[in-house]
Amino acid sequence: MPGFLYHTCAVMRREATRLARQPMYLVLMVILPVVSFTFFALLFGQGAIRNIPIAVLDQDNTTLSRKVIQMIDETPTALVAYGIQDMTEGERLMREGKVMAIVLVPPFFEKSILSNTQTHLENYVSGTNITVNGLLSKDIQTAVTTFSAGIQLQLLMKQGLTETQAMAQLMPVRFDKHVLFNPHINYGYYLAPSFMPMMLMIFVVMTTIFAIGTELKNATARDWLQTGGDSIWAALIGKVLPITAVMFLISLVMLVINFKVVGTPLNGSLAVILVGTLLFILSYQSISVLIVALLANLRLSLSIGGGYSVLAFTFSGLTFPIMAMWEPMQWVSRIFPFTFYTDLFVDQMLRGTPWVYSLPDLCYMSLFIVLPLLCVPRLKRVATEEKFWGRL
Numbered sequence: 001m002p003g004f005l006y007h008t009c010a011v012m013r014r015e016a017t018r019l020a021r022q023p024m025y026l027v028l029m030v031i032l033p034v035v036s037f038t039f040f041a042l043l044f045g046q047g048a049i050r051n052i053p054i055a056v057l058d059q060d061n062t063t064l065s066r067k068v069i070q071m072i073d074e075t076p077t078a079l080v081a082y083g084i085q086d087m088t089e090g091e092r093l094m095r096e097g098k099v100m101a102i103v104l105v106p107p108f109f110e111k112s113i114l115s116n117t118q119t120h121l122e123n124y125v126s127g128t129n130i131t132v133n134g135l136l137s138k139d140i141q142t143a144v145t146t147f148s149a150g151i152q153l154q155l156l157m158k159q160g161l162t163e164t165q166a167m168a169q170l171m172p173v174r175f176d177k178h179v180l181f182n183p184h185i186n187y188g189y190y191l192a193p194s195f196m197p198m199m200l201m202i203f204v205v206m207t208t209i210f211a212i213g214t215e216l217k218n219a220t221a222r223d224w225l226q227t228g229g230d231s232i233w234a235a236l237i238g239k240v241l242p243i244t245a246v247m248f249l250i251s252l253v254m255l256v257i258n259f260k261v262v263g264t265p266l267n268g269s270l271a272v273i274l275v276g277t278l279l280f281i282l283s284y285q286s287i288s289v290l291i292v293a294l295l296a297n298l299r300l301s302l303s304i305g306g307g308y309s310v311l312a313f314t315f316s317g318l319t320f321p322i323m324a325m326w327e328p329m330q331w332v333s334r335i336f337p338f339t340f341y342t343d344l345f346v347d348q349m350l351r352g353t354p355w356v357y358s359l360p361d362l363c364y365m366s367l368f369i370v371l372p373l374l375c376v377p378r379l380k381r382v383a384t385e386e387k388f389w390g391r392l
Contacts, residue, residue, distance in 0.1 A: 003229060004229075004231060004233070004234050006229075007227070007228045007229035007231055007234040007235075007238070008228070008234045008237050008238040008241075009238065010227050010228070010229075010238065011224070011227050011228045011234060011235050011237075011238025011239055012238040012239075012241055012242055014224070014227050014238070015211070015238060015239050015241075015242045015243075016242050018211075019242060019243075019246070024210065025207065025210075025211075028203055028206055028207045028210065029203065029207050029243070029246050029247060029250065030246070030250065032199075032203060033199060033200060033203050033250045033253075033254070034250070034253060036196070036199040037196050037199065037253065037254050037257045038257065040191075040192050040195045040196055040199075041192065041257050041258075041261045041262050044187060044188030044191050044192045044262060045188065045261075045262070046188075048076070048185060048186055048187055049077060049131070049132060049135055049187065050076055050077065051077075051078075051079040052077055052078060052079060052100050052101075052132055052135075052136055053079050053081035053082070053098060053099050053100065054072075054078050054079065054080060054081065054082075054099050054100060054101040054102065054103060054136065054140075055080075055081065055082040055083070055084045055089075055090045055093050055094075055099045055101075055102045055103070056069050056072070056080050056082070056083055056084070056102070056103045056104075056105070057083075057084050057085075057086065057087060057090060057102065057103070057104045057105065058083065058105045059104070059105060059106055059107045059109075060105050060106065060107055060108065060109035060110055062109065062110035063110065064109060064110040064113055065105045065109045065110060067147070068105065068109075068121070068143070068144065068147045069103070069105065071143040071144075071146065071147050072103060072139075072140055072143045072144070074143075075139035075140065075142065075143050076139060077132075077135045077136050077138075077139040078101070078136055078139055078140060078143075081098075081099065082098070082099060084102070087102070087104070090102040090124070094124075094126055099126075100125065100126045100129070100132055100133065100136060101123060101124060101125045101126065101133075101136050101137075101140070102123070102124040103121060103122070103123050103124075103140065104121065104122040104123075104124070105121060106119065106120065106121070106122070109121075113151055116155070121144055123137065123140055123141075125137055149171075152166075153166050153167065156169060181267075181350040181351050181352075182350060188262050188263070188264070189262075189264050189265070189349075189350060190318065190346065190350070191318075192258060192262045192264065193258055193262075193264055193342075193345050193346070193349060194313070194316065194318045194342055194345075196254045196257070196258060197254070197280070197338065197341060197342065197345065198309075198312065198313050198338065200247070200250065200251055200254055200280075200281075201280070201284050201309055201312065201337075201338055202306065202309045202310070203247070203250075204243075204247050204281050204284045204285060204288070205284050205287070205288045205305040205306070205308070205309050206302060206305065206306065207243055207247070208240060208243060208284075208285045208288035208289065208292075209288045209291060209292050209298070209301045209302055209305050210298070210302070211239055211240070211243060212239065212288075212289065212292045212293075212379075213292050213297075213298030213301055213302070214298065215383070216292075216296060216297075216298065216382060216383070216388055216389055216390075217298045217389075217390065219386070219389040219390055221382070221383035221384070221388075221389060222383065222384060224239070224383065225380070225383050225384065232376055232379060232380040232383070233376065235383070236289065236372065236376070236379065240285050240289070243285065244278075244281055244282065244285060247281050248277070248278055248281055251277045251281065255273070255274075255277070264349055264350075265349065265350065266348070266349055267348070267349065267350060267351065267352030268347060268348030268349060268351070268352045268353055268355070268358075269348055269355045269358075270348075271355075272344065272348050272355045272358050272362075273344070273345065273348050273349070275362065276341055276344045276345070276348075276358070276361065276362055276365065277341075279337075279341075279362060279365040279366055279369070280337055280338075280341040280365060282368075282369050283337040283365045283366075283368035283369055284309075284337060284368075286368050286369050286370070286371040286372050287305075287308070287337075287368060287371060288301075288305055289371070289372045289375065289379065290371045290372065290374065290375045291304055291305050291308075292305075292379075293372075293375035293376075293378045293379035293382065294375060294378065296382040296388040308336075311336070312336040312337075312338035312339070313338065315329070315332060315333035315336055315339060316333070316336070316338055316339050316342045317333065317339065317342070317343075318342060322339070334364070337364075337365045337368050340360075340361040340362075340364045340365050341361070341365065343361050344358045344361040344362070347361075
């Protein structure tokens with residue numbers, strides 16, 4: 001055992017020298033991750049979608065039509081940016097991507113309301129962006145509903161009812177909605193904590209594959225193995241541990257940006273998040289070792305590793321819930337540690353879940369760490385046989 005530790009430390013010293021001498025490591029492990037974290041912090045700094053431009057065609061041009069347009073403009077999401085003369089102009093603006101919705105106020109709008117005749121407003125939504133269109137439709141509908149309720153309230157009060165009686169008749173059933181874990185509907189609270197770990201994951205995979213792949217590409221694998229006393233375990237552990245340490249420190253930068261700059265709340269256990277982050281890094285390093293050991297080709301390993309990393313976000317359940325996926329796809333989502341990490345992150349960050357409920361996610365991520373056991377004999381072979389060296 002002392003010999004194993006000695007050779008592991010020798011490989012770690014060798015790897016630390018390589019990290020310091022090759023600029024690519026600085027780029028992959030420090031510069032690009034910090035830049036990407038900063039980018040997403042700035043991107044989601046506003047927190048919520050605001051002032052989406054819409055066009056309005058007012059064919060009535062009366063006091064009440066201008067009032068309803070004003071109420072739509074005062075909603076958080078909609079911004080009345082264009083007053084158009086006909087629907088052809090509105091269609092052109094929408095095709096050019098300058099507006100996301102068109103609101104049509106029909107002729108005789110005010111006259112119909114004053115004569116107690118039903119009228120309508122038409123809303124044409126682009127449909128190209130589900131999130132934006134959902135928010136726009138909701139806010140415009142809320143504005144129109146509030147406007148209609150105000151009209152009905154005035155009519156009922158003119159009939160002699162008090163305001164309380166009129167409201168009770170207007171809304172006999174009151175619906176109260178309570179958003180528990182993200183009451184401000186802040187997109188930064190769930191997008192930043194998902195995109196930042198995704199970037200961390202990508203750079204962990206790229207760096208680990210690059211570190212082992214360059215040993216094969218540059219035909220230095222035998223020297224690497226000999227430094228480890230011909231123990232593939234000592235050589236492997238000594239190589240990945242410095243990368244683990246640096247990436248864990250970078251993950252701390254990610255957490256600081258997340259909680260202090262973006263302002264994401266921390267309602268659960270920071271200790272669980274830190275343990276989960278370390279397991280997250282180790283799991284993707286293990287997957288990277290498996291990929292490069294099986295392929296023994298730096299360029300192909302980087303391509304496969306990058307593709308696998310990017311797919312993780314699709315199956316994480318952040319945009320399309322896992323429970324709503326086709327059942328085979330639900331099983332596919334479990335081959336990505338990112339799925340369990342984001343679940344843990346959301347539980348501890350927003351929901352304030354007791355730490356014991358995050359244990360399954362920690363255990364699932366721990367299972368990925370045993371993957372090198374499946375490929376260590378193969379890795380030793382590619383590190384000792386010259387036919388695997390010198391490949392791009």
